[in-house]
Amino acid sequence: MAIRKAWQSNAQQPIKMEWKFSPKQLLLMYWYKTPRLASCAGVIADGAVRSGKTIALTFGFLMWATETFNGQNFALCGKTIKSFERNVLGPMKLIVRYLGYTLIERKHDNRVIISNSDGHVNNFFLFGGNDEKSQDLIQGITLAGVLLDEVALMPESFVNQALARLSVTGAKIWMNCNPEGPSHFVKTRFIDKYQEKQLLHVHFQLSDNLALSEERRAFYDKQWTGVFYRRYILGEWCLASGLVFSSFNPQTMVFDNLGPDLWRYSAYYVAGDYGTTNPTAVLVIGYSADTGTFDVIDEYYWSSKAMERQKTDDEYVADISALASKYPIKAAYFDPSAASLITALRKARVFPRLWLANNDVLNGIRFTGMLFSLGKIRVASRCKNLIRELQSYSWDEEKSEKTGEDVVLKINDHTCDALRYFCYSEVYVKAKSYGLGNIVALAGRMGT
Ligand SMILES: Nc1ncnc2c1ncn2[C@@H]1O[C@H](COP(=O)(O)OP(=O)(O)OP(=O)(O)O)[C@@H](O)[C@H]1O
Ligand SMILES: [Mg+2]
Known part of the structure; x- marks a missing residue:
């Protein structure tokens, strides 16, 4: 028998919430009631992060669906069901109560049933665009x-x-997103052709969220640089171009760290990227609880091509052991595709803990870039290869333009990959303990 878990909101007592709607939000909430726009097939809201898109879209969608229809099915979709539950369903429950509707949650079939005092009852099914089922x-x-x-x-x-499932008379589509590249299908199919598709397009900026304090806005402003600043703060659909880590500033982020300073860190980590014909790069990173920074303090770099000789796994184990033996390493993160090297390192017990790194390239890059923007990563001057690659690792503009997805050029990326493995596997996962919970909440919305 299916386990039934029902949660029912208190329909009799609409709760009092402090909502402060901006004109753009009000447009997103009531457009279907205006004679000029009522015939639109739907709406798309795009723009800056935290600008109030989801709240206004949810308000509008719920009111439109509940007041217009009875006994119908609707789809509530997020990147995954989990991310929808986290980002939308929570606020949606508050909105339902605020509107005086009743909501019953049926977890076993990912459904919520919403009704109003006119006796309208509709089903809302949760779907995840990236969930196979x-x-x-x-x-x-x-x-x-x-x-x-x-x-x-x-x-x-x-x-x-x-x-294709929108076959009920009067059906409409309600969409929102942050910008991506200019050839992304959402831009070319919906935003660029909003008139042809009979869509209302509403573009949001941070100033369209009246609930955001100046302090909060300044905090969001600091998190991004380069292409991500243009997309997430300015709300532009722009191509990923130029340097991947444009937020790395060699003037302010490189330091000389020889001598006793080397021993002041609270924890030491290793991160490595493995190549056979490509270089193998290994970094040592110290976390300073005093400054709250992750300092790259040492590196190992072997380019088979430049040295005209490939090394065996045993030779790499010897080299990496020599590097690691200089520091009290807490844990190491390696390229998950380096199966044979990982086995050899584990067999030789080089590290107390050796983990396969999370190799989600784009989310890892975004998160590592955020850490640079916030001045959380510094690099010792002797890490010459990392400093060089950080200043040459670039986006593949041609491919990004062609595919609509962000693509990186797979050159000068070895030490950068090692750094990303560390940031996205250690720092991202344990962000709260590093006092970075806020950043992760924002990074999480970007797609993780
Ligand atoms: N009218 C409002 N009154 C009070 N708080 C609001 C209002 N609109 C938005 N907020 C709050 O501001 C924050 C951001 O809103 P929302 O999630 O709608 O933004 P978003 O544009 O969808 O952000 P993201 O791009 O990150 O998904 C939320 O905490 C939300 O509760
Ligand atoms: Mg949102």
Whole structure:
């Protein structure tokens, strides 16, 4: 028997919340009621992070669906069901209570049932664009409306499926996202063609969220540089171009660290990227609890091509052991594809803990870039290869333009990859204990 877990909001007593809506938010909430826009097939809201898109879209969608329809099915979609629950369903429950509706949650079939005092009762099914099961399930359903939160993080095939299910008369699509590259399908198919597709396009800036304090805005402002600043703060659909880590400033982030300073760190880590024909790069990173920084203090770099000789796993184990033996290493993170080297390092017990790193390239880059922007990473001057690669590791503009996805050039990336492994596997996962919980909450919304 299916386990039934129901949560029911208190419909009799609408709760008092301090909502402060901006004109753009009000447009997103009530456009379907205005004679000029009522015939639109849907709406797409894009723009800066934390600018109030999701809250306004959720308000509008719930009011439109509940007041217009009775006995219909709707889809609530996020990148994954989990991310939807985290980012949208929580605020949605507050909104439902604020509107005086009733919500019953049926966890076993990812459904919420929402009703109002006019006796309208509708089903809202949760789907994740990146969840395989959701892709199959959405194919078999007839919908009166779809809400796609963070639509630019979903595969185009899923968005097509969701659109194809909108067969009830008066059905509409409600979408929102942060900008990506200019050739991304959301930009070229929906935003650029909003008139042809009969969509309302609403562009959000940080100033459209009246609930954001100056302090909060300044905090968001500091997190990004380069392409990510243009996308997430300025709200531009711009190409990933130039340096990947444009937030690395050699003037202020490189230090001389020889002598007793080397021993002042609270914890030491190793991170490594492995190549056979490509270089193998290993970094030693010290975490300073005093400054709250992650200092790259030593490196190992072997380029088979430059040295005209490939090393065996045993030779690498000897080299890496020599580097690691100089520091009390707490844990190491290695390129997950370096299976044979990892086995050899484990067999030789070079590190007390050796983990396979998380190799999610784009999210790892975004997070590492955030740490640079906030001045959380510093590099010792003797790490010449890392300093060189940080200043040459670049986006592949041609491929990014062609595919609509962000693509990096796979050159000068070895020490950068090692650093990313450390940041995204150690710092991201243990962010709270490093006092970086706030950043992760923001990075998480970007797609993890
Ligand atoms: N009208 C409002 N009144 C009070 N608080 C609001 C209002 N609009 C948004 N907020 C708050 O501001 C924050 C950001 O809002 P929201 O999640 O809607 O932004 P977003 O543009 O979807 O952000 P992201 O791009 O990061 O997903 C949330 O904490 C939300 O509760
Ligand atoms: Mg949002």
